[in-house]
Amino acid sequence: MKFFRQFTVKIALLFLLLLLLMGIALAFFTMRITDSRQIEIDQIVNWNLATDMAGEIAPMLEEYSSPADIEPAIHYMMVLNPAIEVYVLDREGNILAYFVEPGDALARTQVSLDPILDFINNRRKPPLFGDDPRNIERQKHFSAAEISFSQNRKGYLYIVLQSTIYDMAADMLQERILSRALARALLLSLVFVGLMGLVLFSLLTRRLKQLIRSVKAFEDGDLSRRTSFRSRDEIGKLAAAFNGMAETISANLEALKQNDQLRRELVANVSHDLRNPLTSIQGFVETLLIKQDTLEGAEVKRYLEIILNEVTRLNKLVHELFELSKLEAKENTPAPEVFSLTELIQDIKVSCDAIAGKRGVELNASLPQTLFLVHADVHMIERVLSNLIDNAIKFAAPEHGRVLIGAEEQNGHIRVRVTDNGAGIPENEITHIFDRFYTSDKTRSRRVAGSGLGLSIAAKILELHDAELSVESVAGKGSTFSFSLPLVVC
Structure with missing residues (x-):
């Protein structure tokens, strides 16, 4: 039974069945055409039969008073x-x-004279068909002639050229011929067409079998398995679709593996960032509880300030994680309004001067005099600029660090750039720098305060504004982060 479940065998059997049905139909129509041709020939050959017989029985018709008296002659x-x-x-x-x-009895006692008159007057070409007195549903080919009875009465001699006995013999012969034709067609189909069909279909479905093997191997875990043949037919399109699907699945699985690895790294980083301040807070609180009677006021104040800074750091980390989650879920949507981007950049630069000064970083802005207007969410864009500037200050060179904020018009857009002179980003990490679960240069990031989520938040905000955050970096020379927003034409 397994043999008959094969696709090739099913197609071959279907083809065999179609050929058999075609053979039966061909034999049937051939016999019908042959019968029609034979009827036409028979009528032509016997066209004058009724005329000749009318001449033979004319003396009898004149001698007998009733036409029924010549029925013995008709029988003869x-x-x-x-x-x-x-x-x-x-x-x-x-x-x-x-x-x-x-x-036996007649089925009708009267026949239509129209075809008889057409026959006698040669109005139509053969074959001509008239009523069958023995079968009310059939018509048969015939020969006819005009005759005279006694007392100058006129009538017709009507000869049906296909008697009931002839029909019975023809049906038996036709059934025998049809049976032989079907037997030969079946035998020929099974022996020749069947075998040839199997061979041909095996060749035609060879690529399909190869595709099935590739799909099975892919299902069993061989994710590198692909089909090698190329063609423009349906099987070729199916193979191309499988290759595309396999590539997509492999890429998605690889992305899932990377995301899982990045997730673990983020959990480790966040756990580290949470554990350090919590440990610090716990240590100082315990110290205050143990030495509260011996500590001086200034020392108690210093401990409390440290605790406050660590709590602030924790609060910022939790806030950034929550903010990024809402951005990714698109729960935070922009509320656009028209504002001056150059003024916003200048305000943020002023607010960051103190932080840059504490870190020994020189913060400058090169802005045009034009008040470039954009249509965007001012608070979200402020968040983007703050994150980029804060990130640049953190990763600027430890000595003589410099950060430059620039803006210029480009093809109806304003292009904002934030450049630092830090160590730069390794080339193999640039494509992952905005990933949620990615932190560049783990050892360096731990020496710099922050969660490492600022760039991810900035990228997501710009994505909501149909913009893109780009990065250019040269190892040992620094990095430049930039984005563009369309200008509002007044």
Whole structure:
């Protein structure tokens, strides 16, 4: 049974069945055409049969007072030629004389004269068909002639050229011929067409089998498995679709692995950032509790300031994680308004001067005099600029650090750049620098306060504004982060 479940075998059997049905239909129509041709020939050959017989029975018709008196003669003619049936008709088509075997009867006592008159007057070409007196549902080819009875009465001699006996013999012969034709067609189909079909379909479905093997191997874990053949037919398109699907699945699995690794690194980083301030807070609180009677006021104040700074750091970390989660879930949507981006940059620069000064970083801004207007969420863009400037200050050179904020018009947009002179970003890390679960240069990031989520937050905010955060970095010379927003034309 497994053999018959194969796709190739199913197609071959279907093809065999179609050929068999086609053979049966062809044999049937061939016999119908042959029968029609034979009827036409038979009528042409016997075209004058009724005329000749009318001449033979004319003396009898004049001698006998009733046409029914010549029924023995009709019987004699039918015995000599069993393939015909002879009828004598009056001017209205009523049957006056005929012969049937005992127990048989006519199905009709009148026939239509239209085809008879067409025959006698040569109005139509053969084959011509007239009513069958023995079967009300059928018509048969015939020969006809005009005759005269006694007392100058007129009528017709109507000879059906396909008698009931002829029909029975023809049906038996037709059934025998059809049975032989079907047997030969079946045998030929099974022996020749079946085998050839299997071979041909095996060749045609060879690529399909190869595709099935590739899909099975991919299912079993061989994610590198691909199909090698190329074609423009349906199988080729299916193979190309499989290769594309396999590439997508492999890429998604690789991305999941990377994201899982990044998630673990983030958990480790966040755990470290949480553990350090919590440990510090716990230590100073315990010290205050143990030495509260011996500590001086200034020392108690210093401990409390340290605790406050660590709590602030924790609060910032939790806030940034919550903010990034809401941005990724698109719970925070922009509330656009028109504002001057150059003024916003100048205000943020002034607010960051103190932080830069504490770190020994020179913070400068190179801004045009034009008040470039943009249509965006002012608070979100402020968050982007603050994160970029804060990140640049943190990673500027430890000695003689410099950060430059610039803005210029480009093709109806304002391009904002924040450049530092730090150590730069390794080339293999640039593509991951904005990933949520990625932190560049782990050893350096731990020496610099912060959660490492600022760039991810900035990138997500700009994404909500249909903008993109770009980065250019040269190892040992620093990095430049930039983005563009469309200008508002007044």
